[in-house]
Amino acid sequence: MPHHRDRPTKTCCHCGRPFQWRRKWKDVWEEVRYCSKRCRREHRSGGSSSGQEAGGSTASGGISIASP
Numbered sequence: 571m572p573h574h575r576d577r578p579t580k581t582c583c584h585c586g587r588p589f590q591w592r593r594k595w596k597d598v599w600e601e602v603r604y605c606s607k608r609c610r611r612e613h614r615s616g617g618s619s620s621g622q623e624a625g626g627s628t629a630s631g632g633i634s635i636a637s638p
């Protein structure tokens with residue numbers, strides 16, 4: 571019988587390096603995207619976060635129809 575099973579591997583979304591399954595990820599392996607906390611943090615903060623373009627609220631209401 572096989573002694574070791576090949577552990578699954580993933581590719582880090584930040585550094586692009588493959589990393590192996592770890593016991594601590596046994597419950598969240600499908601959600602793991604980064605090889606380490608550092609990559610996770612850097613990917614979140616270091617990326618070009620130039621979003622925040624929503625919010626164009628021009629001429630929002632203010633017009634009340636005058637009923638006779």
Ligand SMILES: [Zn+2]
Pocket residue numbers: 582583584585586587604605606609
């Ligand atoms: Zn990484």
